[in-house]
Amino acid sequence: NPEIEITFAEQCWKRVHDDYLSVYDMTYWISRHPGGPFHIKKFADIYDSAFLIFPNGHAVNNHPMYRWHDNYHKFPYIGRYGDYVRIRDLPNNLRTEAVTDFFQDATNTDTSNVIVCGSPGEVSNEKTVGFAFDIDNEQFFRTGNFWGLAENKKFTWLTVSLDANDQLRQRVSWALAQLLVIVNSAVESNSNESESFLHYYDIFVRHAFGNYRDILKEISYSPLMAVNLSFLNSKSSAYIWEHYRIKVQADENFAREIMQLFSMGVELINLDGTTKLDHNGNNILSYTNGDIVSLSRAWTGFSLQKRRGNIESSNNRVDVMAIEPDWRDRFPKSNTATGYIGDRYPLCEDLPEKDFLKKGATYRLLGGSPMPELISEPIEFQTDDTIQRMELNLSSFLRQELCNPNELEECQFQSKVVLSNSKTCIGIECEVESIRVVQIGTIFYEYVRTPCVNQAFYNDAKKISPYSRSHSVMCGNPALDEASEACCSFASTTATRNAKYDGERMRFSTATERCKEVSKNICDFSSV
Numbered sequence: 001n002p003e004i005e006i007t008f009a010e011q012c013w014k015r016v017h018d019d020y021l022s023v024y025d026m027t028y029w030i031s032r033h034p035g036g037p038f039h040i041k042k043f044a045d046i047y048d049s050a051f052l053i054f055p056n057g058h059a060v061n062n063h064p065m066y067r068w069h070d071n072y073h074k075f076p077y078i079g080r081y082g083d084y085v086r087i088r089d090l091p092n093n094l095r096t097e098a099v100t101d102f103f104q105d106a107t108n109t110d111t112s113n114v115i116v117c118g119s120p121g122e123v124s125n126e127k128t129v130g131f132a133f134d135i136d137n138e139q140f141f142r143t144g145n146f147w148g149l150a151e152n153k154k155f156t157w158l159t160v161s162l163d164a165n166d167q168l169r170q171r172v173s174w175a176l177a178q179l180l181v182i183v184n185s186a187v188e189s190n191s192n193e194s195e196s197f198l199h200y201y202d203i204f205v206r207h208a209f210g211n212y213r214d215i216l217k218e219i220s221y222s223p224l225m226a227v228n229l230s231f232l233n234s235k236s237s238a239y240i241w242e243h244y245r246i247k248v249q250a251d252e253n254f255a256r257e258i259m260q261l262f263s264m265g266v267e268l269i270n271l272d273g274t275t276k277l278d279h280n281g282n283n284i285l286s287y288t289n290g291d292i293v294s295l296s297r298a299w300t301g302f303s304l305q306k307r308r309g310n311i312e313s314s315n316n317r318v319d320v321m322a323i324e325p326d327w328r329d330r331f332p333k334s335n336t337a338t339g340y341i342g343d344r345y346p347l348c349e350d351l352p353e354k355d356f357l358k359k360g361a362t363y364r365l366l367g368g369s370p371m372p373e374l375i376s377e378p379i380e381f382q383t384d385d386t387i388q389r390m391e392l393n394l395s396s397f398l399r400q401e402l403c404n405p406n407e408l409e410e411c412q413f414q415s416k417v418v419l420s421n422s423k424t425c426i427g428i429e430c431e432v433e434s435i436r437v438v439q440i441g442t443i444f445y446e447y448v449r450t451p452c453v454n455q456a457f458y459n460d461a462k463k464i465s466p467y468s469r470s471h472s473v474m475c476g477n478p479a480l481d482e483a484s485e486a487c488c489s490f491a492s493t494t495a496t497r498n499a500k501y502d503g504e505r506m507r508f509s510t511a512t513e514r515c516k517e518v519s520k521n522i523c524d525f526s527s528v
Contacts, residue, residue, distance in 0.1 A: 017054075019068070019072065021080055021081040021082070022077065022079075022080060022081070023050075023077075023078040023079050023080065023081055023083075024072070024075035024076065024077055024078060025075055025076040025078060025094055026040055026052075026075055028074050028075060028243070028244050029071070029074070029075065032074075040052075054067070054068045055068075073245055074243075074244050074245050074246075076094070076243065078090065078094070086380075096379065099379075100379045100380075100383060149192035149193075149194075150192050152192075152194040153194035153197045153198055156194060156198055157198070157201065161174070168208075169205060169208045169209065170205070172204075172208040172209070173201070173204040173205045173208050174204075176204040176207075176208065176215065177201055177204050179261075179262065180204070180215065180219050180225075180262055182197070182200055182224050182225065182228050183228055184197075186227070186228045187224055187227050187228055193312050193313050194312065195311060195312040195313065195318060196223070196224055196312070196313055196317035196318055197224070199318050200219075200222055200224045200225075203215060203218045203219060203222070216258065216262060216263065218320075219262075220254075220258070220299075221302075221320040221321050222320070222321075223304055223316070223317040223318070223319075223321055224317055225254070226254075226302055226321060227317075229253045229254040229257055230251050230253045230254070231251050231253060231254045231299040231300075231302060232302060232303065232304070232321070233302070233303055233327075234250055234251040234299060234300045234301070234302065234327070235250075235300055235301070235327040236250060236297060236300045236301070236327060236328060236329035236330070237249060237250060237297075237329070238329070238330065239300075239326060239327055242472070249293065249296070250296040250297045250299065250300050250329065251296060251299070252292050252293065252296040254296075254299050255292050255293075255295040255296035255298070255299055256292050256296075259286065259287050259291075259292075259295075259336075264286045264287070264336075265286055266285065266286055267283045267284065267285060267286055268283075268284045268285070268286050286336065287336045290334075291334065291335075291336050294333050294334045295333060295335075295341075297329035297331070297333055298329070298333045298341060300327055300328050300329045301323050301324045301325065301326075301327035301328035301329075302321040302322070302323060302324075303321060303322050303323075303324050303327075304316050304317065304321060304322065305319040305320070305321065305322045305373065306322075322373055322374075323374065324376070325375065325376050326376075330456070331456055332456055342453040345451050345452055345453050346450075346452050346453070347452060347453050347454075347455065348452035348453060348454050348480055349477070349479045349480055350452075351450055351452055353433070354425060354429070354433075355449075355450055356398075356429075356434070356435050356447050357398060357419070357422060357423040357424075357425060357429065358419070358422045359419055359420065359421050359422045360418060360419060361418070361419045361447070361448075361450075362416065362417070362418050362419075362447075362448040363402060363416070363417045363418075363419075363438075363445040363446065363447055363448065364415065364416055364417075364445065364446050364448055365413055365414065365415045365416070365417075365443075365444075365445055366437065366443075366444040366445060366446050367443065367444070368442055368443065368444070369382065369444060370382060370387075370389060370437055370439070370444045371437075372436055372437050372446045373446060374446060374448060374449075375436060375446075377436070377437075377503055381502065381503065387502045388499070388501050388502045389437070389439045389501055389502070390428060390432070390435055390436075390437065390438050390439060390500070390501040390504075391428075391438070391439040391440075392426075392427070392428070392429070392438050392439065392440055393426045393427035393428065393429075395426055395427075396426040396427060396429065397423040397424060397426060398419075398423050398426075398429060398438070399438075399440055401417060401419060401420070401423070402417055402438070402440055402445055403440055404417075411440065411441070411443070413443055417445070428500055428501070431500050432500050432501070432504060432506070433481045433505075433506050433507060433510055434481040434504070434505050434506065435447050436503055436504075436505070437503075454477065454480070455477070458477045458479070460478055461475040461476065461477065461478070462475070462476045462477075462478050462483075462508055463475065463476070463524070464476040464482060464483040476508075478507060478508035478509070479507060479508075480507065481505040481506050481507055481510075482505055483505060483506070483508075483511070484497065484499055484503075484504055484505060484506065484511070485497060485498055485499065485506065485510075485511035485512075485514040485515055485522065486511075486515075486522065486523060486525045486528055487514065487515035487518055487520035487521065487522065487523070488520055488521060488522075488523030488525060489519075489520055490521075492523070493523065493524070493525050493526040493527075494525065494526065494527055494528075495523055495525035495527070495528045496518070496520070496528070497528065498514040498515065498517055498518050499514070508522075
């Protein structure tokens with residue numbers, strides 16, 4: 001009985017529900033509430049409150065207790081009202097820039113070392129060349145036409161197509177654009193914006209005389225294509241089930257269209273263009289519905305990159321999409337040739353030691369931001385001054401190549417650096433098994449890991465978890481650098497770190513040695 005009260009030592013104790021004053025993330029319920037989002041958002045927007053009352057005995061909108069019991073498991077639990085919670089301890093979907101900005105004053109952020117990278121082929125404006133569009137062109141007004149901003153992309157394309165010296169390239173580009181189509185109405189973009197559409201079209205201009213596979217790769221990472229064929233923000237079935245307890249399949253639209261319309265077609269053909277037949281004389285299909293279902297899982301986890309200041313749109317539909325690891329499907333995907341995607345790539349555990357120093361290792365410029373773009377790190381890695389970063393030694397051969405100094409020993413940072421030869425490790429490089437982001441002064445580079453295959457099943461799996469036992473856990477391969485060390489003293493479940501930099505990943509054997517260095521052992525911790 002929730003109304004039971006007990007008086008003890010002149011204090012009154014009242015029995016309350018187990019979830020009384022528990023704090024949950026209600027984002028899911030805003031989009032799923034039967035009465036619409038208003039009836040959830042109104043508590044904060046109108047009443048300046050964050051409390052939902054159950055049971056609610058309202059005469060019309062009665063909320064009996066079973067409504068809470070049937071749905072509460074769909075809401076990520078955050079903590080108890082009044083608790084102090086660190087941003088790094090929030091569920092992954094809440095560790096965002098928006099949440100961080102709301103709870104932190106960012107007015108003192110130092111942006112003096114910010115480097116903004118341009119788009120492929122982008123050059124600075126040169127007004128003296130004379131190529132400029134006059135929005136208020138009197139000639140169009142006199143002829144009864146109006147040239148608004150919505151016409152910019154059309155006239156930009158028309159001018160280049162008619163006046164460019166490389167007419168063959170322009171014509172091939174146009175032909176490719178008719179095959180790999182973006183539908184304006186499907187993209188739901190601001191009709192006055194031009195840059196994202198022209199940037200997409202430039203994919204065909206760049207690769208007109210190149211490899212069709214390169215074109216497919218670029219359009220697959222294009223935000224416009226992801227919106228057009230609805231796989232932007234697509235999440236794996238496992239993610240949806242874990243967070244919302246809903247059974248859904250990944251979006252199949254792009255997986256189907258890239259095979260049916262953009263590449264192999266519905267039926268297999270011979271080199272002379274005739275259809276391949278089976279032993280019964282029937283046409284052989286290029287793929288099955290099972291292939292579509294399997295490959296659709298490969299297109300989960302794509303989201304827009306963060307907005308940057310030198311693009312037109314209010315959101316970033318120019319840069320290649322980012323990958324949200326938590327949204328990705330973690331299981332093998334079959335291909336259409338009875339094998340699996342990744343069959344031709346090496347196993348990650350077979351990569352050479354210190355692969356980040358080998359010839360061909362690739363680094364991409366992040367500028368003044370320490371946050372990687374190809375992998376994820378907690379948002380506090382950008383805002384917390386106490387974070388220990390991997391700063392390269394001044395004598396490091398890797399640093400020398402990334403710095404690319406001029407005659408005055410001033411670094412001339414390049415957007416992409418591929419090591420011309422293997423390097424000898426110096427300093428911290430010799431002490432770590434993997435690197436993620438390296439620091440050179442106030443500038444950061446992200447290491448682009450060599451493509452490899454992680455097997456879904458392996459021997460002697462270890463449990464890995466972030467920071468606290470209350471967080472979700474998963475299995476890790478002890479032969480791979482997948483987690484950090486958690487070191488406990490005897491009979492303790494409170495762990496400490498012995499890392500060379502925050503966010504470092506290592507093999508289980510290395511983690512064990514790191515703990516021994518501080519006279520501790522790897523442990524099943526309750527908190528770090």
